[in-house]
Amino acid sequence: HPSNDQMEGGSVLERANCRAKGGAPGFKVAILGAAGGIGQPLAMLMKMNPLVSVLHLYDVVNAPGVTADISHMDTGAVVRGFLGQPQLDAALTGMDLVIIPAGVPRKPGMTRDDLFKINAGIVRTLCEGITRSCPNAIVNLISNPVNSTVPIAAEVFKKAGTYDPKRLLGVTMLDVVRANTFVAEVLGLDPREVSVPVVGGHAGVTILPLLSQVKPPCSFTKEETEYLTKRIQDGGTEVVQAKAGAGSATLSMAYAAVKFADCCLRGLRGDAGIVECAYVASQGQIQGKPQKTEKVRNTLDHSFGWYAHVTELPFFASQVRLGRGGAEEIYQLGPLNEYERGPKQYKILVEQRIYHLINMTQTGLD
Ligand code: NAD
Ligand code: LMR
16 A cells, blocks of 8 residues: 555645645635644634635644644645744745734733733744735734734834734634623524624723624613623633633634634635624724824714724724725724713723833833
C-alpha cells in the first residue's frame, strides 16, 4: 500500500495545497490563538463552514495537535497549523479573514481591563504580522478588553500605513447572542426569533442593549428592563464566576465568533443586507469627514447628545452593514427610549471614553 503521503498524484500535502490553490471556492481564514479555550471550538466550527476553503491555525503552543485533530474532519476546508512567532507571517499570508482570540482570559474578581497589559502586547505583535502578510484582510478581534484592543490594532495599522477602519471589527456578537437568549426567556419565545441590537462597547456598563428596538416588537416593564440590562451587561462575569478560576466564556464565544465570521464572509462574497453589531471606528472616521460635534452638542438636547457622542468617540459598538469592504455602513442608534438615553446610560459614554484614554496612554501608541 502506498503510504499516506505518497499516494498516486503527489503527496497528500501537495494535493491538499493544489486543492486549496486550485480554486476550491471559498475564503482563506486564519485563527490566531487557535489552541485556546475559544480557539479550539472556533477552529472546529470554522472547519465546518462551507464558505471556508483554507483554514490556518496559529498559536504559540499546541497548534500542531489541534491542527492534526481538526484536519481529520471530512469537510471541505484544507487545514494547516503554524506554531510560534517565526511562523506567524506564513500563517497570515493570503488570508481574507483573520480571527483573533489570542490572549489571557479573566479570573473571578478581575475586570476585562486587568487583562490589558498582557493582551495589548499580544494583539500588537499579531497585528504587525497582519500589516506584513495580509494588509487587506478583514480582522475580527476578540481578545479583551475589546474596547481598547481595537484602538491598539488601529494604531498598529496606521503606523504601517495599512489602516482601513472598515476592515477592523471588534467582536461584540456574544453580547447580542446573550441578549437574544435572555430576552427570549422573558418573552417566552424561541431565541432564534429574537433580535436585540447591543451598542456601546464590550465591558460592564458600556454594553447597552437597546430593548426598545427588539424584534419582534415588544415592551418590557421597568423591572424587566433593569433585570435584562444588568444580566446582559454582567453576562461575562456570570460565566467567569461559574467557571470559578477556569477561565471565561469559550463555547458560547466560539459560537458567537463563528456567527459573526460567517456574516463577514457572506459580506465579502457580496450578499446584500447583512447587518450585525460590532465595535468599529465611528462613522466620521470611516468616511474621513470632519466631525461637527461641538456644534451639535451646543444646539441639540440631551437625547441627541448621544448622536454627537457616537461620532465623537473614536470607537463605538453599533449596527453595521457588512459588505465586500467590511463594515461598509454604520447605522445611527435609532430612536432611544427614556431609559436608554437617561443619565445612567449616559455614563456609558463617559466610562468608555475614560477607559480608552487610560489604556491608550499606557501603550504609548496614541
Ligand atoms: P485561553 O487562555 O484559553 O486561550 C488563549 C490562547 O491564546 C492560548 O492558546 C494561548 O497560547 C494563545 N496565545 C497567547 N499568546 C499568544 C500569542 N502571542 N500569539 C498567539 N496566540 C497566543 O483564553 P480564551 O478563553 O480562549 O480567551 C481568549 C481571549 O478572548 C481573552 O482575552 C478573553 O478575555 C477574550 N474573550 C473575549 C470575548 C468577547 O466577547 N470579545 C468573549 C470571551 C473571551
Ligand atoms: C465575555 O463577555 O464573556 C468575555 O468578554 C469574557 C469576560 O471576561 O467576561
